[in-house]
Amino acid sequence: MNSLARLRTSSRAATSVAAVALALALAGCSATNELTTQGDYPASDGVQVTVGDLDLQNLLVLAAADGAPGTVLGGVTNGSDADGEVAIGLTEADATTVEVAAGTTTLLGPDQAVEVAIDAVPAAPGALVTLTVTAGTGESQTVQVPVLDGSQEQYADLVPES
Incomplete structure (x- = not known):
């Protein structure tokens, strides 16, 4: 060679x-x-939590300032064959009950099926606030959710007036 x-x-x-x-x-x-698209993750501004058969997605609080009135945005999905309910609030005592039919999603917010109002949000926009989420079965969790104001265009018309 x-x-x-x-x-x-x-x-x-x-x-x-x-x-x-x-x-x-x-x-x-x-x-x-791990491939990010194969796992559950909050794809928007809010957070997600599961209680019982109910999945809560994109939970966040809208408020103009610390101590101002607020509202909870998000969705509650019931993947079971039975109707369910969940109470959402700063504490169990001031929670709003949301009923969710079997196999459906109920949206939360001022222009949606249910509004979860908060009299005085204990954190400024940009901070986190703790919500208590309790399923009708009694299972309860606390979750840290972001407080946002109307500076983002998609939320500008949804922030409660002080």
């Missing part, structure tokens, strides 16, 4: 080794990192 043929053979071998190494490196990234 002449030197030109040896050079071509060794060049092809080096290229093949480099291609295999690159393929393994790229495959290793996907093997160690």
Whole structure:
């Protein structure tokens, strides 16, 4: 074999080794990192929580300022075959009960099926406030939700007036 043929053979071998190494490196990234689209995550400004058979999505509070009236935005989905209910508020004592028919979603907000009003939001926009969420089954959770104001266009008309 002449030197030109040896050079071509060794060049092809080096290229093949480099291609295999690159393929393994790229495959290793996907093997160690979970795909974001395969997991549940809040895709918007709010947070999500599950109590009993009810999934609450995109929960957030709208208020103009600390101590101002507020309203809860979000959705409650009942994936079960039975009607359900959930109480949402700063405490269980001041919670608003939301009834959700089996297999449906009920939207929360000023222009929606149910409005969960808060007399005085105990945090300024940009902070977090704790909501208590209690299912009709008695299961209860507290969840930290963001307080937003009307500075974002989609919320401007939904913030309660002081």
